[in-house]
Amino acid sequence: MKQENLFWKAAFFSETGLQYFSENAGPKLAAACLLAAAVILSFPTDFSQASLFQAATSAVIVLIGLAAAASLSFGFAKALGGRVSFKQFFVSAVGAFATSLVLVSLPLAVIGILAFNVLLGDPRMGALLFSIVPFYNYVVFGWACEEKSGLKHSRATATGVFGASAVLAVYLALSALIA
């Protein structure tokens, strides 16, 4: 089986999937992943209050924030003694994150809206579901950071936790801005 077909596995914690991003790391792939993440995360959930300006601002924040989170995590890994190229680390982390958004968050959002809001007419369960999905994305990002940190044992785990926290910080910044 060709490796090109397996990049989607990165969304499900597969090292093979992560390998694809690492091997094909470059500005184009990084830009594509950042853009995908920005578009999905800045997509308005409440259309009654949505505006193009707000969506564009959110997208820019996500772009900058995500790039900053990946860069900071790289710095953290380096500070702990990790031997890894910035390009590979950055694209792997952002790529895994974007893949998890496209393959996990997006389908769950659609299912949530359809199942709870439209069919059952009760958005509460949908809200409950949405509340947990972002954690999956944080963890995927953290895991990718850990895997690509070039570190072992507790130092690698620390990089993973730092990565997950960094991306959570981006989410919080985005929520604060929208609020």
Next chain:
Amino acid sequence: MDFARVAFLFFLTWVFYGVVRSALHYKKKRDFKYLLAVCLFLLLASDLWLRAYEVRLQAFMDAFRVILSFVPVGAFLVFNYLEEQKLKEKAGREKVTAFFSRYVSPHVVKKLVEKGRIDVGGKRRQLTILFTDIRGFTTLSEKMQPEEVVAFLNGYFESSTRIVQAREGTIDKFIGDAVMAVYNAPLELKDHANAAVLSALEMQEDFEKQNTEFKKKHPGDSLGVGIGVNTGEAVVGNIGSKSYVEYTCIGDAVNTASRLQGKAAAGEIVVSEATYSLLPERKYPPARVEEIMVKGKAKPLKVFVLTVKSCKKTLAEQRKRK
């Protein structure tokens, strides 16, 4: 957003990270302590998460909080059980692969694994059995250095194995300088008789090349292979003791194939009537047809003696196909 809520979200993220990290460690190492860690992290994560959202879903939570807390752990344990089953299945497949790769080609092993179930307990089925023997090798080997004998035999077995396996046959065993191969087991082979006879012809042709090399080193000496092929019912499966088991076949058809090989002169393939009747018409013109007496049979057997020369056309066709 107050500090307590932010701190809580960070803590929840770390707990979720703990769940995934332990689960990935467990998947890799299958160590119980990681399984325990997954369950504890999951329980903590579920409880924290449900507490965080209880205001939104107060009534729903009150009734089901305890159950909901355990749902992720239950789901994980079920998932883990399924994963264990998958691993067991994989181990079984690897066992089959390792066992049969001694006898058949990787292509056949793959087919067997895909098929899933293989009858190895001993089953009666129609087989075509092929026996070969190098004529005069025992006498000649006394003149040769042991290393030379081993090198020659290894080369001969190597090419024989390649030819048999290429035709989806099974190498049953090597007996001294003899080769026993079986067709139509463990994998069903529609044209087993044809595959066996073609293998025999290719073996004869291949041996000619080896013989040319041999003659260069041993001027005046010459070697040849005699081959016997028979088709009939035999019991095939894993036969042996608990500590040593072999995938082989036994029965009168096997003995007859061996006896036919004994009647074949160097360069000849003695094919029984049972095998010959299954071959495509006019594809294998015999050098001669005769009736012979073999040990253990009251009546003479009609046999077809094939040679590379008599089946030149068929061999050329096969070469073209390759």
